[in-house]
Amino acid sequence: MSDILAVDGLTVRFGGLTAVDSVSLKVPEREIHGLIGPNGAGKTTFFNAVSGLVTPSGGSIGFLGRTITTMPPYARAALGIRRTFQSLQLIPRLTVLENVLMGLHTEIRTNPWASLFTLRGRDKGEKEAQARVLATLDYLGIGATILSQTGTLTFAQQRYVEIARAIVSSPPFLMLDEPAAGLSPNEVRDLDRLLRRLRDERGITILLVEHVISLVLGVCEQVSVLDNGRLIAEGTPEQVANDPKVKAAYLGEDSGADGH
Numbered sequence: 001m002s003d004i005l006a007v008d009g010l011t012v013r014f015g016g017l018t019a020v021d022s023v024s025l026k027v028p029e030r031e032i033h034g035l036i037g038p039n040g041a042g043k044t045t046f047f048n049a050v051s052g053l054v055t056p057s058g059g060s061i062g063f064l065g066r067t068i069t070t071m072p073p074y075a076r077a078a079l080g081i082r083r084t085f086q087s088l089q090l091i092p093r094l095t096v097l098e099n100v101l102m103g104l105h106t107e108i109r110t111n112p113w114a115s116l117f118t119l120r121g122r123d124k125g126e127k128e129a130q131a132r133v134l135a136t137l138d139y140l141g142i143g144a145t146i147l148s149q150t151g152t153l154t155f156a157q158q159r160y161v162e163i164a165r166a167i168v169s170s171p172p173f174l175m176l177d178e179p180a181a182g183l184s185p186n187e188v189r190d191l192d193r194l195l196r197r198l199r200d201e202r203g204i205t206i207l208l209v210e211h212v213i214s215l216v217l218g219v220c221e222q223v224s225v226l227d228n229g230r231l232i233a234e235g236t237p238e239q240v241a242n243d244p245k246v247k248a249a250y251l252g253e254d255s256g257a258d259g260h
């Protein structure tokens with residue numbers, strides 16, 4: 001199976017701090033790959049480097065066989081790299097439709113904001129965009145919220161709106177930064193099912209950063225472990241869970257399972 005993401009020797013420095021230190025990581029197509037590690041390990045910085053929000057100090061990032069190391073975020077999104085954020089990045093005053101439409105910004109030739117003020121839409125492109133939003137929300141089980149103000153939804157629903165925005169363009173690759181944080185055990189089980197459906201039904205390759213270890217161990221085929229910016233272990237969930245280096249890395253942490 002070919003690798004959808006091939007990161008080689010990636011290094012990100014912030015002043016004197018090396019947040020990501022020579023990390024090499026490959027994710028084969030259609031894999032659900034976990035990226036774990038204590039707080040401050042560099043997981044979010046790794047996501048930011050892959051999505052183009054921070055500039056690497058060294059190394060290379062390959063996506064679908066192309067080198068994207070210096071490509072701007074917009075171009076990477078257009079290639080199909082989509083993500084969610086550790087803290088929700090939705091605009092609470094806008095409707096769910098408006099927030100999710102932003103996920104189609106790389107595809108809509110007309111200004112997506114032009115359609116924000118009417119559900120009827122001005123032209124075929126906008127109607128199609130709205131239909132795709134509705135289909136995506138239906139797929140996630142939150143179709144009824146499409147015209148709600150996003151800030152009035154439950155926390156779990158808002159997480160799904162963020163996922164909807166990330167997948168509405170049918171990307172091949174999705175990075176999720178702690179999607180289970182703040183969810184109840186039942187909601188985490190639903191999320192587990194959703195991640196499998198996204199892979200099995202839509203063929204999406206998933207890179208999952210998550211503190212809820214039960215979700216990672218249950219849903220991921222392969223797991224990579226970062227500590228202080230370094231890749232310290234890689235393998236199946238079982239291999240990683242039993243690795244002494246991984247156990248030692250987590251020992252210093254205040255609380256590893258509460259989603260911080």
Ligand SMILES: Nc1ncnc2c1ncn2[C@@H]1O[C@H](COP(=O)(O)OP(=O)(O)O)[C@@H](O)[C@H]1O
Pocket residue numbers: 014017019037038039040041042043044045046
């Ligand atoms: N924009 C930034 N500027 C300076 N330091 C940063 C920045 N982003 C992250 N860091 C630092 O990089 C390290 C890794 O952070 P982060 O990638 O958020 O870790 P994680 O997501 O694994 O908790 C931390 O020490 C953090 O303080």
Ligand SMILES: [Mg+2]
Pocket residue numbers: 043044045086
């Ligand atoms: Mg983080």
